[in-house]
Amino acid sequence: MAPSLCAICKTERALIKRPKNYTKLCKTCFIQVFEDEVNHTIKSSNLFHPGEKVAIGASGGKDSTVLASVLKTLNERHGYGLDLVLLSIDEGIKGYRDDSLETVKRNAAQYEMPLKVVGYDELYGWTMDQVVETIGKKGNCTYCGVFRRQALDRGAKMLGIKHVVTGHNADDVAETVLMNLLRGDMARLSRSTSIVTGDDKSEVKRSKPLKYSYEKEIVLYAHHKKLDYFSTECIYSPEAFRGSARSLIKQLERVRPSAILDIVRSGEDMARLVPGESGSSCACKGQKTSAPATVEDDISGCGSSQGGVVPGGEMAAMDKQLRENEEHAGLEIDISKKISESKQGGKETTEKAIPIRGGNPASKSGSGPRQVLGNCKRCGYMSSQEICQACTLLEGLNKNRPQIQL
Amino acid sequence: MAMESNSATAGSLTKPCKKCRVQEATLDSRGQPVCKDCFVKFIATKCVKQIGLLGRETMPPCIPNPSGRGPPIIQIRKYILGLSLGPSSTALLNLLHENIEYQLSMNRRTPFDLTVIHISSSLGQSSDPLTAHRKAYPRFTFLTIPLSFALTLPTIDWSSLSFTSFPPSSLSELFNSLASQSVASRTDIIHLLTRHLLLHQILTTESQALLLGHSTTSIAELTLTQTAKGRGFSLPWQINDGPFTIIDYTLTPTEEKKVLVYYPLRDVLRKELITYTTLTDPPLTELIPAEEKTVKENAAVVSHKDLSIEEVMLRYFADVEENYPSIVANVARTTGKLVRIGTEENEAGNLCGLCSMPMDGEGDERWRGELGTTDDKKGLGRLCYGCERSTLG
Numbered sequence: 001m002a003p004s005l006c007a008i009c010k011t012e013r014a015l016i017k018r019p020k021n022y023t024k025l026c027k028t029c030f031i032q033v034f035e036d037e038v039n040h041t042i043k044s045s046n047l048f049h050p051g052e053k054v055a056i057g058a059s060g061g062k063d064s065t066v067l068a069s070v071l072k073t074l075n076e077r078h079g080y081g082l083d084l085v086l087l088s089i090d091e092g093i094k095g096y097r098d099d100s101l102e103t104v105k106r107n108a109a110q111y112e113m114p115l116k117v118v119g120y121d122e123l124y125g126w127t128m129d130q131v132v133e134t135i136g137k138k139g140n141c142t143y144c145g146v147f148r149r150q151a152l153d154r155g156a157k158m159l160g161i162k163h164v165v166t167g168h169n170a171d172d173v174a175e176t177v178l179m180n181l182l183r184g185d186m187a188r189l190s191r192s193t194s195i196v197t198g199d200d201k202s203e204v205k206r207s208k209p210l211k212y213s214y215e216k217e218i219v220l221y222a223h224h225k226k227l228d229y230f231s232t233e234c235i236y237s238p239e240a241f242r243g244s245a246r247s248l249i250k251q252l253e254r255v256r257p258s259a260i261l262d263i264v265r266s267g268e269d270m271a272r273l274v275p276g277e278s279g280s281s282c283a284c285k286g287q288k289t290s291a292p293a294t295v296e297d298d299i300s301g302c303g304s305s306q307g308g309v310v311p312g313g314e315m316a317a318m319d320k321q322l323r324e325n326e327e328h329a330g331l332e333i334d335i336s337k338k339i340s341e342s343k344q345g346g347k348e349t350t351e352k353a354i355p356i357r358g359g360n361p362a363s364k365s366g367s368g369p370r371q372v373l374g375n376c377k378r379c380g381y382m383s384s385q386e387i388c389q390a391c392t393l394l395e396g397l398n399k400n401r402p403q404i405q406l
Numbered sequence: 407m408a409m410e411s412n413s414a415t416a417g418s419l420t421k422p423c424k425k426c427r428v429q430e431a432t433l434d435s436r437g438q439p440v441c442k443d444c445f446v447k448f449i450a451t452k453c454v455k456q457i458g459l460l461g462r463e464t465m466p467p468c469i470p471n472p473s474g475r476g477p478p479i480i481q482i483r484k485y486i487l488g489l490s491l492g493p494s495s496t497a498l499l500n501l502l503h504e505n506i507e508y509q510l511s512m513n514r515r516t517p518f519d520l521t522v523i524h525i526s527s528s529l530g531q532s533s534d535p536l537t538a539h540r541k542a543y544p545r546f547t548f549l550t551i552p553l554s555f556a557l558t559l560p561t562i563d564w565s566s567l568s569f570t571s572f573p574p575s576s577l578s579e580l581f582n583s584l585a586s587q588s589v590a591s592r593t594d595i596i597h598l599l600t601r602h603l604l605l606h607q608i609l610t611t612e613s614q615a616l617l618l619g620h621s622t623t624s625i626a627e628l629t630l631t632q633t634a635k636g637r638g639f640s641l642p643w644q645i646n647d648g649p650f651t652i653i654d655y656t657l658t659p660t661e662e663k664k665v666l667v668y669y670p671l672r673d674v675l676r677k678e679l680i681t682y683t684t685l686t687d688p689p690l691t692e693l694i695p696a697e698e699k700t701v702k703e704n705a706a707v708v709s710h711k712d713l714s715i716e717e718v719m720l721r722y723f724a725d726v727e728e729n730y731p732s733i734v735a736n737v738a739r740t741t742g743k744l745v746r747i748g749t750e751e752n753e754a755g756n757l758c759g760l761c762s763m764p765m766d767g768e769g770d771e772r773w774r775g776e777l778g779t780t781d782d783k784k785g786l787g788r789l790c791y792g793c794e795r796s797t798l799g
Contacts, residue, residue, distance in 0.1 A: 041774045170775070181630060182726075182733060184740030195774070212775035251718050252634050254710035256590040258795060259634050261775050265791055266638025269769040273642060273744040315730050322732035323437070 008033065016224075019216035020257060027224050034221050038209055039074050045195050047207050048163070050081035055161045057152050058086040058107065058115075060100030063167030065107060065229040066218045067210055071165070072111050085159060086111075089151045090119040091144055092127020100230040107228060118155035120147055124394060134400050143397075146389045150381055153204045161204070168208040171215040171249060174260045177267035178245040183318065190274035193267040203382070214260060244315060433681065436731070442685055449674055449682050453501040456670035460485075460647075461517065463666065464614045483518040484613040488604045491524060491535060492698045495619030496690050497679045498671055502617070503543050520546045521611050525600045527553040538693055551607070553577065556599035560656040561606050566759025566788035567797055586799035593714035594635060594796040598761050605652050605762075608665045615666035623676035623727050625669065626737035627719045634715050637792035640763030642746040645738070647672075652762050672738065675731055758790035760797070765790045 004024050006012045012026030018033075025033065042048065056071065058064045068086060075082045088104045090097050101117065108115035121127050124147055132140050156164050173193055180189040191197065196207045210218065222229055252259040375381065376388035383389070423431040423441035425448075431439035435448055461483070468478040487502065489495045502520060509517050522543075524536055536548045556562070557573045557580065564573040574580040581592055608616050620628065625645050632641055643650060647668045654661045671679065683690035727734050747764070758765050769791070789797065 044774050177633065178630065181633060181741065182737060184736040186740055186743065248630075248718070248722050251710070251722075252715060255713045255715055255718055256588060256634075258636075259715065262636030262792075262795060263634055264775055265636045265769070265773060266633040266641075268772065269639035269766055270633070270641065270744060272768070273639070273747060275743055275745055315726075315733060319730035319732045322736050326732065326735075 016220060019220070019253075020214050020261070022257060031221065031224060034213070034217055035070055035073055035077075038070050038213060039078060041195070041212055042074070042080075042209050043078075045207075047165075047196070047209060048080055048082055051083070052081075052163060053083040053085065053159075053161045055085045055087040055116075055152075055156045055159060055164045056113075057164055057166040058088045058104045059167075060088070060103035060107070060230040061167070062218055062222050062227075062229045062231065063169055063210065063215075065103070065167075065227050066222050066225075067165060067167040068107060068111055068113065069225060069227055070221075071209070072113070084111075084113050085161060086113050086115040087152060087155045087159070087161075087164065088115060088117045089148050089155070090117055090121075091148065092120050092129055094129055103228060103230040110228065116155055116159055118151050118158070120151065123147070123151055123154060124390070126394070126397060131397065134397060143393050146393055150388070150390050153381070156204045163205050163207070165207050165209055167210055169210045169213050169215050169218055170260050170264055171246075173208070173211055173267065174249055174263035175242060175245045177263050177270075178248060179242055182245060182315075186274045189267070190271040193264060193271055212261065212264065435678075446682065446685055449497070449678060450501055450504065452673040453498070453670050454505055456647075456668065456672065457502070457505060457517075460615060460617075460666070460668050460670070467614070482516050484521070484611065485518050485615050485617050486521045486523055486604070486607055486611055486613045487617045488600075488619070489522050489524045489536075489539075490619070490698075491693075491695055492619075493680045493683050493690075493694055494621050494624065494671060494676060496693050497682050498617065498619040499539070499543065499546075500686060500690055501670075503545065506545065521607070521613060522546050522548045523604060523607050524548070524550045525553055525603050526550050527596060527600075535695070542693065549607075551603055553596065553599055553603070556603050559602055559606055560654045561602055561652045561762065563653075563655045563759030563788065565655075584797050584799075586796055588799075589712050590714050591796040591799070593716055594792075595760075597716070598793075602652075602762070605650065605665055605667070609652075609663060615668055617668050617670055619671055619679075620669045621671050621674050621676040621679055622735050622738045623723055625672055625742075626726075626734045627716075627723045629737055629741045630722075631715050631719045632792070634719070635792045636795055637761075637763070637790070639747075639766040639769055640758075640761070640790065640792075641741060642744045643763050645669075646742055646746070650762075651757065653757060655759075675727060675734065677727055677731075758793050759788045760793040761790060763790055 004014045006014045006026035006029050007023045008025060008029040012028065014024035015027055016025050016030045017023070018025060018030065048054065054071075056064060056068050058068060068084075071082070071084060074080060075084060086104060086108050088101060090101060104115060104117075107113075119127070128140065128144055128147075131143050135143070152164050152166075156162070176192040177189065180186075180192060195209075195211050196205060221227075249260060249263070252263075256262075374383060374386075376383040376391055377386050378391045379388060381388050381390070385392075387395075419430050421431045421439055423429045423444050424438040425435075425440050425444040429441035429443065431441055433440055433442060433445045435445050440448070464483055466483050467481045469481060470478050472479075487495070487499060489499060499522060502518075506517060506520075509515070522536070522539065526535065534550060536550055540548050554577050557575070557577065562573075574583060581587075581595070584591065584595075604616055604618075607613070628645055629641060632638065632644060637644075648666065649664045650667050652663050652665060654663065683694065723734065756764055773791075
């Protein structure tokens with residue numbers, strides 16, 4: 001069989017079978033088409049404006065490294081006029097962050113971008129290693145996710161930057177769509193697919209320029225561009241709800257490569273079908289790319305983004321809780337309030353009728369009160385509840401601290 | 407007194423049924439030990455509740471009094487049942503039959519007449535797959551319709567598919583002409599054609615509703631299956647009970663028809679229905695062909711290319727149903743709350759020419775995810791995202 005030629009340039013030998021649609025491409029054309037597609041996403045979604053200062057949430061992993069590389073390339077090629085900065089979070093996980101932070105430091109030099117590192121210890125007084133020492137490995141990803149989310153925003157604020165881009169890819173978004181369907185979480189389903197979260201009211205807006213890029217293509221891009229990235233999984237990585245959705249997506253991708261993109265599409269469309277969403281009445285037809293989301297509960301890079309109520313997000317725990325709810329059908333409101341009182345730990349949280357995220361799944365599935373964005377009473381960070389998730393989690397941790405030190 | 411006698415009876419049993427307390431519990435019903443009778447009764451109650459809801463939606467048809475005077479004559483409601491021959495639809499057939507028998511035994515009117523329709527996809531089938539069914543349920547009318555009849559349906563806009571000549575003369579011509587040649591696409595289209603044939607039968611049999619045997623598990627499966635096919639927008643039309651618009655494209659101007667689709671077993675898990683088929687006398691398992699009984703989810707995967715999205719989901723949910731049944735129920739319940747957008751504009755131009763589901767113009771405008779395909783794969787714009795994927799690749 002003669003070697004097949006690249007489907008685009010038709011001169012070079014095809015070396016890559018695109019994971020997304022199985023077309024055979026040469027290395028140069030693959031890199032070009034990958035960058036072109038990200039450019040298309042950025043341009044058509046009006047993600048940036050000239051002169052904008054943008055922080056790239058950099059973990060040293062493949063996604064954020066590719067994002068930094070592609071953005072640098074596109075910024076120069078298409079004259080975006082962006083001022084790009086790398087922003088890294090040090091969770092304080094020995095053996096994980098030490099090495100990946102070194103990678104980020106090298107990236108900063110390679111891409112000639114300034115780097116800012118913000119540590120959990122300076123932000124919260126706790127490193128992740130200390131958190132795990134206190135609460136164990138189960139459910140610690142909740143802490144990490146909640147803390148990281150704020151950490152990026154706070155770091156950006158320190159630098160006077162109003163826009164943070166993250167390396168979430170199409171697989172991550174598709175995974176979140178399926179996960180929210182499995183959890184029956186309509187509120188999150190309606191937000192998780194937006195390319196931009198946070199609107200004019202929020203201090204820092206977030207976007208995901210790689211939202212339509214396949215994880216496999218990101219790996220290929222990093223490989224062929226010989227990018228320097230750190231590939232060890234987080235050592236505290238859990239077997240959470242997300243894992244179940246992830247394995248399902250991998251199987252679907254093998255059956256039909258377009259499935260990942262098709263799930264993202266379904267997720268975007270279903271967001272408008274959630275009761276209480278604006279739906280087709282939106283006047284800005286087709287331009288509604290920004291979700292007025294509460295900033296706390298976007299997808300987190302690793303692990304679960306559970307609201308801290310079902311630790312570790314195990315399916316069994318949720319199944320058990322659902323069964324209890326079924327048994328007590330009709331008393332749903334009371335139950336959810338009780339759960340919130342006991343789990344949230346703080347008396348302040350129950351003073352008003354607060355919509356409880358991650359509480360009783362039945363109460364948050366659409367008919368409940370709409371979430372209103374406000375600010376956390378303690379730290380001032382934006383939150384739909386009086387006390388933000390990070391402060392709630394910290395309170396629990398701090399209560400336990402003396403016992404640990406004994 | 408009653409309490410005493412109950413506990414006395416219960417005391418003589420090793421494991422009394424949690425519900426009636428007079429029989430030995432031999433089965434598990436949602437975490438409770440129950441006897442066979444209570445298990446069957448529980449399934450029947452779930453079904454009867456839904457049939458009752460449908461009965462309120464549909465008034466029995468009336469015809470004018472043939473004498474020209476007097477009150478109009480009230481006729482019997484007419485439904486059709488889609489029978490795949492699998493455990494769920496077979497269970498529904500039996501439950502509907504028992505419901506009618508019960509009503510008649512109480513000296514009530516016949517609640518509805520039923521035409522049972524099996525869409526046969528197997529080519530050159532010599533024997534009638536419904537012989538045993540006709541014998542077991544002489545009250546009902548049974549029809550077997552070959553899937554290829556879908557090619558003559560007036561309710562599909564064949565011109566929306568870019569054929570040189572349409573409609574295609576055979577199913578193989580249809581499948582061979584599609585740009586997408588995967589098993590996933592082919593299975594998707596077979597499902598669409600089957601549904602279309604059943605919907606069209608509501609019109610030809612002058613019935614009022616189509617009943618489908620989907621269990622809670624199938625509805626949860628369908629939710630994720632359609633999501634994975636890019637058909638999320640039309641989910642509320644596929645998983646909820648209620649009216650559905652089909653269009654006769656052969657008429658000028660095209661004519662809209664509203665039909666009702668119901669899932670009476672939406673509150674019963676698949677594993678419960680499978681158990682149910684073994685508990686009736688005679689057992690329904692005799693009516694279920696061997697290939698429907700084999701547990702597909704356990705078969706080894708030879709090649710993922712030969713799998714459909716439906717099969718992937720079947721395997722996935724078999725596991726979830728076994729270990730976390732409440733999660734299955736929760737998926738079905740919460741996605742049932744998604745609202746239908748665009749019901750007002752359900753006319754020919756707004757419905758997909760192939761699946762008849764509403765199309766999502768706003769979603770198309772917002773969509774930024776290119777699959778990197780070339781322009782010659784662009785459709786005519788009269789197919790929804792999911793149908794473009796299955797026909798054009």
